Amino acid sequence: MADSGSGDIAVIGNTDLTTSESENNIKNTMVEKGTNLLKRMEIGVAEAEKRTGKNAVNMQETYTVYLVETRAVDASSEGTTPVPDSLWRRYSEFELLKNYLLVTYPFLVVPPLPEKRAEFVWHKLSADNMDPDFVERRRVGLENFLLRVASHAVLSNDKIFYSFLTEENGWKESVFETGFQAKADSRLKALNATFRVKNADKRFADMKQYGDELQSVISQLLRVRARAADRLYGVYKVHGNYGRVFSEWSAIEKEMGDGLQSAGHHMDAYAASVDDILEEEEHYADQLKEYLFYADALRAVCRKHELTQFELEMAAQDLISKKQQQEELATGTVRTFSLKGMTSKLFGQETPEQRETKLKMLETQIEEGEELVKERNRECEEFVKSAWVDIERFKEQKDHDLREALISYAIMQISMCKKGIQVWNNAKECFSKM
Template structure:
């Protein structure tokens, strides 16, 4: 029998046998995300109750905490990375897809939120009933300790990486739409050149109407030619958007560096734990798990006291070096997080300012273009009126 933070689980058993798990309710909240943007989101109440307590108390108070859907995503990604050999249970859909036409596709729709609540509870129950996943210590911490994800995964960087992906997707779509509109606009403007040609040819066979038609034709020719300058100006605003399209890759690179920093820290910590376990095994003469050392001891006999003393001294030196390494890695990670987050905040302010300015300027350019089009047709109308 093993003890998972006070919950007794039989060896080879699952956490579900010793713990009742439920996602009791959902609640809508409003707050700022990692990039200081106001958003409305849904949180889900996870309740856990040790099975042993059920028989002792009529209605024992369960442990409970609120988690967002994004935190479930982080936890599942952790399981995917840690247990690549396991078929990890899926999460319910984040956005309503494959929806029957009479059902709402709104993520805040009460029926959709309820379906997702049931799906999240089912996800937790499937993990808790899995012989491998259920014995993961992070899983129990996810159910009972609010700060575990912040400490282990740094949610801010995870959200920032996700934001970078979303921003890249949005800007890419915007540039594609702009390119399609520009193609069609170019065709429309150039077709107006046909008006100019037809009016000029028509003016040649008219006496009284000739001058008016000729002038209208010149206006149409000028209108058709103006699209080249317009699209050249548009390209300037498109380049500003492209700049931030490339910025998103730099943003993701910072997040990847943070992940690498965390990984190096975890590796150093695991190596230190391993060395301390080896020291304990040498000192007590007991081996906790299957190891090459245990097999060689059985085959060739125990080490002499002198050999053991030499290995202990070597391990003590390695442990001291390992502790120093963990301190260095921790300091490096802390310094990186501090500097990176300051620069990300600076980038966010710069991005908001630049994109706002670019979009406003683009809108002004479009308004100016439309006004010029109106002026061309007003001029053509004057030409026709004078015929």
Template sequence: MMADSAPEEIAVIGNIDITSAELKNNIRNTMVEIDKGLLRKMEISVAEAEKRTGKNAVNMQETYTVYLIETRPVDTITEGVTPAPDSLWRRYSEFELLRNYLLVTYPFVVVAPLPEKRAEIVWHKLSADNMDPDFVERRRVGLENFLLRVACHPVLCNDKIFYMFLTEEKGWKEMVYDTGFQAKKVLIYLVTCSCRRFTELKHYSDELQTVLSQLLRVRARVADRLYGVYKVHGNYGRVFSEWSAIEKEMGDGLQSAGHHVDVYAASVDDILEEEEHYADQLKEYLFYTDALRAVCRKHELTQFELETAAQDLASKKQQKEELVTGTVRTFSLKGMTSKLFGQETAEQREAKLQALEQQIEEGEEAVKEKNKESDDFVKTAWEDIECFKEQKDRDLKEALISYAIMQISMCKKGIQVWTNAKECFNKM
């Protein structure tokens, strides 16, 4: 459902008679700009999924799914000649490891989410089994979309480990673990101090999550009802067929009308399967809300570190003042010791004063560094957040418009079915 240019987007929006082939193509395409970042140099796709059986970490038999990543350098593609792509297989857990690494390494980036590991917020007839072929296919599309999102991001596309994930069968995991990102991740998630400037973003993230969750639940309920309505129409086909068996002049017309209604009743399965792809696009932004909150947590961490450095510097300055003036403003073990065992010698005080001056100098440098780090983070994070908002507005607009087009097309098909049935009745 990607519009490469404005005229094409207008053509799609204005065409409510979109064909099933065009609709399927719109569903499968991702909403990324293919002329950005790594995508200028390399074609990336998740071509297929395959079920495998093997042993897990505790030596127990398990069934899992692997996904075939294919890459092809753009400069090797000439008119009429397309070389075979390089390919490798990855498990969903490997995609998770890559994303966790990106989240920690680039905390100022709103990292694209992965598709859901297990089906959630679905209408009751849809299988929630993560091995279900339809679900695996939708997840394949989502994993491809994740790779394309990362590949077109101006910062993430240049990451060496991401490039290795796409091109190297082995070795990339060891490189990820060598970065020590897991220890950093624990620290980021433990710090939850106050964050004034990012409070609005956190509230927005929570509200967006609530709205999208409600929208997906409403859609699931509507899908349940729609499924029931369509399937009940199958009773028309059965009744018309039984009726036609006892009629001579009306028999052919009743039989034909029953056939049209049977086709209509059976079409709901494909319709709701197509709808699920649009639901997956909404779910992507539902999961994006976690990435927004991750950026807020990193900002909280930088603020916490800045405040800690500032407090430490203030403490050192107070100690210096107390040492110079010989007065202690607050109770301390050091002050009590001086009263019990006598004052320090001049040489001892001079040595301590020099040490404190050195620590104050280092503290001032640390505060300056933390201030710069905080300012840089806010600047880069807000730039990325603004880009995310533009992308979100564009993608959700396209998804909702295409969903509306699909509903209009579905209603037109229903009208056509009953128009055909009416003609059958007229011929009786």
């Protein structure tokens, strides 16, 4: 990581992130290093290619690979254009990278991947994940994913991410050597467990609810757009019938024939233009879909905070229980019904030696428990501090991106309407000359 002065932040991956730095230092680092990797390297997904081969169970399969290209910015600035370094990656490798980042950086809103199979599409667009148009849109989405990660203050400096971009062979092995998979499995089990946090942080609870509502709203918006696109497609294509009828009509007219024929050509062009219009619309739909999936990433951070808080509360509860046992053993009184109390009544009291041994054992366990509570408390505080800084960064990014996308979509709709008006103005001129 580039030096930023005395308040530098270490990077986890093969090392540990020093989350004990002050919040201001973290914020400053995000500003200063936000485009660190992109300042050193140009990153792109240049093309996609369909291949056929055997999978893990020795069965033939067809799959798509994507060409990841990188080029040192310094080399480009010297007046030459060097050949970029390139390597092929499958979608599953992008998934492995994202899963590694999710586990390694539980306190960050990790950028999502583009969809694996098309959803919320208008009916004339293929939902086949091998369809060339869909593969091209996914190529753009994968490039956007890499640029999102490369522009993130912390993620961009991860060694595994860098090896994903630059090392053709051995990359997967280096991922699994980090042991992230075992951590992912244990976290998954913990997140699926039915636990309830007693002292939930309201900010994270509200943010989790916001993630739910954001996903719901964007889903509804995408469904509305898909339905509107279906109807728009039908309206445009019906205009092709005007072209056919005008052409047939022009064949039986002398004075009016040329005007009708010209008007028919304008109608045909109008009907054909809808394919390009709706393809452009899909670009804006994909931008919305990115934040549909970002909502999952946001909620994941909130769920991981719940788990961190739950582990703290369990450690504190266990410590309280151990201290109570110590007090009962020292005074010889049992405050609550317990198996120990029943055993004492049935088989007599413990000898002083036995009680002394247990007291020493409890003292050791209490010391360990106090250290564990301190550690869990520190982990929880650091998680909250780091996560909230990144959530604030994400909110700024989201507001900017969605505002720009919606404005661009509105401009596109205005342009489309103007083209429609122009077609009818042209048709009017044709009719006027008849």
